[in-house]
Amino acid sequence: MDHLLHLVHVKILAADLLSLTRQHTSPPAFLRCGRTVARAELVGIVVSRDLREKFLSFVIDDGTGCVPCILWLNHQYLNASTSSGSSEFDPTTEMALKMSEEVRVGTLLRVRGKIATYSGAIQITVRDVVVEKDLNSEVLHWLQCVSLAKECYDPPPPSAQGGT
């Protein structure tokens, strides 16, 4: 089976995320050990929060680095432009707003989203956030990052091994 890592939310530490190799394509691609990654999952503590009308911008710190994240809250504009009046019957915006309320400074958060760049810096365009009530989740995430890196992300790609 082809290993399509770019479809997966790779479990990653902030330091590794911020050091991904960026390819100047459109949309930008990010490489980790020669493999393209596009989505990431991080666990860390919210250290800053800035709520605007259309988005929530926050930063999570997992001890290895700080990752800026952006959660968009304007899905209704997108829907309004595609089919009139449907935004009222699409719960996405309401749920995103509810999610934004859970992002508080000091909480331990699991963040999933797409890797993006803004003003040259890597950030996460958030798909969803989950508040982790058990602090052991952070430790488990570190261990999973190590385990997955060892088994899945960082072994040389098949092409580097000469292919099979």
Next chain:
Amino acid sequence: MEATAPAPPRFTVADLLRLRRPTTGASSLICPSVPTSSSSSSSTSRPRKRHKLSAPAPTWSTGTVPFAPLSHPVLLSGTLSLPSASSPASCRSNCFSFSDPSPTAAASPASAAAASVCCWILDFDPAALGREILVLAWNYLPSVRLHAAPGVLEVVRWRLAEEEEQAPAPKCNFLATVPFHFPDQEPDLATRGCAFGLVRSVSVVLSMPLAKADAGSRDSVGFLAEILCCGCRRCCRATPPEDAQSHKFETMKFVYFVDAASMWRPVLVWLVGRLVYVSGLKKKMVSVGDKASHTTLVSSAKTAIAWCPSYRGSLPLDSFPEKCGGDYAGVITGIYSQGLVVELDNTAWLLIDDQQLPPPHSLRVGAIVSVKNFRATCLNFAWTRIVLLATCCKTCITVNYFSSVDSKSHLKTENKGLLGTFVDSLEMPARFWMLLLISCFKQKFTKLFSDKEILGSQNKQGVVHAYATKILLSKCQPQESLIMKFCRHNCGSLSLGSKLEGFKLAIPFSNLVFKGESLWISSMFKLWNGSEEVGKSQGFLCDGFSYTSSTKRLISSEDLDFVLVGSIKTSPLSGRLQLVDSTGCIDIFIPDLPPNQSLYGIYEIVDYKLALEGPVAYVDHYDVADPLSCKAVFQKLPYKKRLQHLNIYVIVQWRELIHIGPSLSIPSYINYRTRLFHLLKLSHIFPVNSNIQCQSMSGSLYAEAVILPYVLKFIGQGEFLEDAEGFIMSHSTLVGNSGASMAKSCNIPCSLSFGSTNLCGTLVSTGSSGSEGTVLKETRILLEFKAGSFMKYQVYIRGYSNKHSTVGIGPGATVTFHRVRLKQHGLLLTSETYIEVSSISHANFPEQSVISSPKSNWLKDDSLSTASPCLFFHQKYFTDSRPMQFHCRVATVLVLVLNKSTNHGETPNVRVQLAGFILDDGSSLCCGWADDARAELLLRLQEIAHLDASVNLKLSKGGNSTNLQYTIGCCLEKMLKKHTSVTVKNCGIPPDFSCRDLDASSVSDKVLSRLEDKLLKFIVLSACWKGSLNVFTSALDPDDINGFNVELPVPIQNMRMLWIEEVFPVDPLEEARRLCDIL
């Protein structure tokens, strides 16, 4: 004629009566291209010409059941006759009767013993009366009341039955007799009176008191016909005229068709504008009021009517504007206020005089009607201008073309109450405004207040009545008798005329929001086109803006011509003060609002400023009707806010708020009859509804309360005493009656102010208190309000005990059930019940236990306990037959099939028949399939089932919010009760997810409502946005899911398929330890 076609099967009235839905039928389903020719000069030309008018394009939505066509041709035959005496009163005045033919059938209504229906007929010919006709095209409208009167037959095309065999002999007589019956040919001096002339108008059926000589007998029942007669000498002789040219029709005569002849009214209505000769009449004096009397011709047993088919003259127009006249034919484009208000051609408004004109059956949207004898007037209201056709006792409404797009009959309520009487007493312009006002108030407040408070009752004015009285002052007109009105031919001038500026629109707030948006769009449009300058806009005050920021516009109420009428509430979401009605709400800013001010009731605001605030941006116009038009108000158009960035609010000074009712008071029966109240201290009310509308909805409300050891005794209303000492002394007997010991222990004077009610009383101990009033024991009770809908809470009961509370609950556990209902044979759990587990036994977990504890049953299952954690990335495991364990999250939901389940008793439950997930464990994606409890866990159904639907499926006020009184679980169950099974398919490409890619459908072919659609999206979205779970899986053959017709997109077809055997939560510490060991 369609001679070559095979004869269609016969259809009888008895067959018609079996139809239970509006139906159309025809003798031939092939439309003949050429109308059958016949003698045009004959009054009995057959077959009848096809109606020339084409059906109007049904551009409106009536919302009623359309007429269903019969799939095969049928030939309906029956006898046309005058209405039978057993017909409902309104039908006797307007309809003919159509009955199954019988050998003795005749024009006399008494002979119509066979099955019969009310009948409206196009191209009526009096010659058809009493004869069998073949109905070639028809509509049938069953009665809306089951087991009541039969329905209405609308005859579109017909011919006489007997002409199948022989052609009619052409008639050349000047007069054609109307075959009511055949009077004696012997001259009778008493009945020599006759009338030859043009029928001008016909009154409704009325009763007329008889003279004193006839005292003791019943009032006579009949109707008046106004006939413009010839007064020449020849006409005074009782000989039938032979031509019309030598006569001048200038003398007004009134003919009173009484008793049996009162049944002739439908024919006389048809004869309006036609030349008739009525013979066999008696002359009688009729007193009109106290002063005038008229010589009136009265029908007798010998009365006969003949009409002149060849006469082509027309009625002369009356030169006096206050007199009715004219003829208007138009398409009905709207019917409102129980049929009292009819819109014609989207232009003119017909106001039907409730007292005199019962709305005919065939008055439906889409019909073409002809209105004769009315007063047309232009009403200049403050906010709009309309053309009103005011009807009166002389007005006749006939149907020229039946509607097949609308089947709704508009039935008036007989029980009018004070409000109905008040409306009837008003002049036409004021009456129209009043009906509009009632429509507005009903839309705005009947969900927030009781009908009685808003509309009033038989003996009490409601808010709308009191409000209208304030505006209309004493503009009610005195009521004259019908006879006086009819004979004087003067319906009175419209004294209000154009003085209608004070009549403003109490705008529904959904229309107001829409109006605000329209004003904003216009303003932006002008701004963008450069036709409006900053700060110099017409009628606007501008606070200034820049192109990159927002701007605010303030519009004075003087420029708006509508008033704001609504309740004032605090928004549970924003905390802002809002002006609210049932259609919507708008923020209100009251700069000088006094603190702690009660804002109960409905307020009118005449003087205000409407503020529009939003970003400067070009906004496209959207094409919709004027939100202030009468049609928009009557129709209750469901406006929704479209410009989300536009902030609309009103600024009002406190003094401008005028309270117009209803007053907050303790009902009088409590004030005066009840003297003793128990005191309860409410500790908890549930469910907690933050939505205003939810509070007014029916449904159970529970309250947990403590009974206090006191009772409150009242002595009367408003009887305040100056000091407590005087109070106790003056009422010592009252206190003494409850026991001397109590009087000693506690008698605390108190007063209670509640809205406009003030009550004085005393607190008396009930004896359960100890010395100095200390409470010895408290009794807790659970109160249920509005019982009857309790079953809906039992979903949770099972879910709670089986699923939510599996941890610890089982044999040997000690638990306390809180907030339960006490029933005769046990305890009933409610949605608010919670279970406290004091101790548990690990000995016997039930085998069917599914979830929650990772230490529970599955780890005892040998096969699962041998499953080792692995990654989707590890392809080698997928070929093994042993179970696999993954730590993963739901990326998207591919397919979801929900069924109604009845496995758990009488209350239907929700069952996940199949769910397909794309799972992501950080190494790769995998396609996992699950059903039942496993799928419920991955969907987090139990987590979201108890969430408040009104909060999580938030809709605008105009939406179908009646479903929102429940939780998500209740809504889901309700949906499945309706649809039995629903399927959600994801058309997107995983792992990206958007609600727009979800396609929900029902197996029952019913269309899912938008709320149901939103509910399903909410469930899927919740599943996709949650944390990690552990799943035990086995390999799945893709063929196993083929039975569900699941079409998988290409990326998924290449993925490994897994069947999810079990799901359990992650214990991070244990997982971390295990992983650490591996590393």
